[in-house]
Amino acid sequence: MRAVAFAELGATPQVHDVAVPEPAEGEVRVRVHAASVNGFDLAVAAGYLDGMMEHRFPVVLGKDFAGVVDAIGAGVEGYAVGDRVFGVVTKTFLGDGSFGEYVTVPVAVGLARLPRSVSFVDGAALGLAGTAAVDAVDAARLEAGQVVLVAGATGGVGNQVVQLAVRSGATVIATTHTGPETALVTSLGAAEVVDYRQDVAAQVLAAHPGGVDAVIHLAGDAATLLPALRAGGRFASTLVMSPDQLPTDAATVVPVFATPTTATLDRLADDSAQRHTTVTIERTYPLDQVGRAFADFGAGTVGKLVITID
Ligand SMILES: NC(=O)c1ccc[n+]([C@@H]2O[C@H](COP(=O)([O-])OP(=O)(O)OC[C@H]3O[C@@H](n4cnc5c(N)ncnc54)[C@H](OP(=O)(O)O)[C@@H]3O)[C@@H](O)[C@H]2O)c1
Known part of the structure; x- marks a missing residue:
């Protein structure tokens, strides 16, 4: 072959x-x-x-x-x-x-x-990125009405995270850099955007002085994002391998290791088939x-x- x-x-x-x-x-x-x-x-x-x-x-x-x-x-x-x-x-x-x-x-x-209604191309894009997204959103323990910063919202994982976070009732702040990136994450449900080539935490704190409830970290320097989080917030990361890598007393740091269980893959397939999420x-x-x-x-x-x- x-x-x-x-x-x-x-x-x-x-x-x-x-x-x-x-x-x-x-x-x-x-x-x-x-x-x-x-x-x-x-x-x-x-x-x-x-x-x-x-x-x-x-x-x-x-x-x-x-x-x-x-x-x-x-x-x-x-x-x-x-x-x-x-x-x-x-x-x-x-x-x-x-x-x-x-x-x-x-x-x-x-x-x-x-499912028949999901193409092979879309299905092929769902597995690892989708699983990482599901596991990251679960790790952030988002509740309706909370505010979450998604750093790396424009990537394969981030696209799914934005949609899942919106579905959980959270307000999503997405990192972008260009106009088309902003248009994309906005179409996926992000309510606000910040430019990741500038100081992301400063932009977030300007709009949310008390800090956000959660950060989902998929790109960028974790340490520079931590100040955007309120005291007691959750920092879920696919890049930080251990809480020791991001020492803080003010927040809970949760490393995310994508685990593609059948249940998670079924959930992704179902969300895609129902058009709850798009790839x-x-x-x-x-x-x-x-x-x-x-x-x-x-x-x-x-x-x-x-x-x-x-
Ligand atoms: N732990 C796990 O189990 C697991 C599983 C899957 C993925 N991951 C990791 O998770 C991360 C995201 O995966 P992915 O597949 O979504 O990657 P990706 O498609 O490369 O997406 C990363 C996105 O972040 C943007 N970006 C770059 N620098 C940034 C910054 N400083 N701040 C905010 N956004 C920035 C990129 O934009 P530009 O195009 O403008 O550069 C890109 O759109 C990767 O590092 C991947 O290795 C981990």
Whole structure:
């Protein structure tokens, strides 16, 4: 099968012909129709996970996917060949990625059904970013009437966070820089915007002198955002790995580690099918243009970049 992979550390990822994977016990094989780019993929390609995760070469890149089940491993119940699915590759090693024609995934975590009304492109963009968004909003424990600052609102995770926070009844302040970014987050429900190239905390405090109830931190320097929070507020972050990295007595710092349980993926799929949330797709690319997609991702995105696989 065709897959974007690298044969050794330091090699540029490119389309290789690799063996079609066989589903192990508890796994299904998915014929991938679309996969989306996450920062994790760029980190793997750059070799940043060397020494942190086992690499099984050739390492096929990619975490997010959407497609159709085409083979069933031993012991799998509840899925059949032909089911539309989406999710996140959660294996403890690197190698079985989703940027190829087929991927094998365990049914226990990182897999859920994709409703007919949600396209493969949208489904492929939902998994990791959506899960991080759900987990971040849950970690912020937003209540109706509260005010939340979303730092990084313009990215794949942030787009989902804004919508979920609005649905929880909170007033959302979103970070943006350009007019189109402001138009996007406003269309997703943000009530106010602040320019992230200026002092974000100062702009927030000018409008909310007592500070906001929660900060959801997806981009930028955490320490500079902390003053925007009221005493006793919650600071949920996908970038701070431990509260020790952001010492404060005034607020609760909650690191977020996206966990794509079936329940969370079902919730994302349902929200998307009901049009409670939308996925912003900035651009799609064929498999042989993953390099261009990575360059574009690195240069900054508004929403998600999706790889389509015929
Ligand atoms: N912990 C986990 O489990 C987990 C899971 C998923 C993601 N993550 C992390 O969460 C972060 C967000 O992910 P993502 O996929 O949404 O990334 P993304 O698509 O790259 O989005 C980041 C967004 O933040 C904007 N931005 C850049 N600098 C900023 C600043 N100083 N203040 C405010 N916004 C700024 C970027 O805008 P420009 O385009 O203008 O640069 C971009 O729109 C990433 O760091 C990712 O690695 C963690």
